[in-house]
Amino acid sequence: MDAYELITRNATEVVTEEEVRALAEDPEGKRVYVGYEPSGVLHIGHMLTATKLIDLQEAGFEVVVLLADVHAYLNDKGTFAEIRETAERMRDQFLAYGLDPDATEFVYGSSFQLDEEYVLDTHELEVSTTLNRAQRAMAEIQGGETAKVSHVVYPLMQALDIVYLDLDLAVGGLDQRKVHMLHREQVPGMDGESDHDYEARPCLHTPILADLDTGVGKMSSSSGTTISMEDSADDIDDKINGAFCPPTRDPEPDDDGNERENPVLEMFEYSVFPRFDTVVVERPEQYGGDLTYDDYASLADDLESGELHPADAKGALADYLNELIAPGREVLAELDAE
């Protein structure tokens, strides 16, 4: 697999291909980031972007993980002290998940976002950005709540973070795309208070997993079923077993006409195969014995043809997810024991 392929695999959107191809020519030492609001326990959505970061490390990138404490504060996630505490737990879990400690820099947002230059730049963006624009950028992140002033400042700061962290590439879930587009449109026109480079950076967007139980919409960490670092092996078995999984890549819409995905296949594609060269599906002799797959496509083909039964696929998915989660689960147990 060449560098560009590795950098962009499983990405639903690359903005722009040309710019990322240029990075792929010499990825060594280039800087990429993802920003996360601190959260006590990583869920599979966090892990999905982390999987992409691991790809990028493999390609030679330096990874910056922004522990966005100020953003979490703006999004009403608790007192600043509480947020800082969960941020530390989050860092440990990312390392347990497989980020290379020598190639990963963890940065607290508050370590630079309160500097005078940064604050003035934020105000410059406030002047140049319409309320509508900022609100639209935030809509996906914000959820159903009524917009607060903090909600429109939030995406402006994200646009600036990419500048202040001296990045070459920004990564995020597809829900971050409007924020990234705001960065690309607004930042290049800035006067800017600092010595950083105010050029627009390319962006890479990872998929958003479908809801585990229905295949409709996106998996939510706040409601419904999600896979997280604190799940026991049994929890994962139960959750995966309950997942929506028709024997097809492309399920029919539900009765209300909502598009549906196959979340079991999505997790194989986006979480399991990027981290394991081969996947063994253990299967009782009566159903034909074990199956081995080297890539996602052949597994999905077998599910569609009926060669691989969904129940067996689920068993294998649960095992591999458990393997990915186990180190983080141990870290959490140690932290909680203190």
Next chain:
RNA sequence: CCGGGUUUAGCUCAGCCUGGUAGAGCAGCCGACUGUAGAUCGGCUUGCCCCCCGUUCAAAUCGGGGAACCCGGACCA
């Protein structure tokens, strides 16, 4: 600052006028059927009715006070 509206199950809401300690839809859970899930059947759970005070034998319901949120007006002479 002024005015109007809203607040009841996880969600959307009905009930309030005409007091008798709560309902629907959706969601969720459990079973049956499928070697998974879904669909389909069958069954089940859930409530500081925003808070406080009062009236009453009895308050989600009436009266008073307060809170949160939504919307609007005014201020710009």
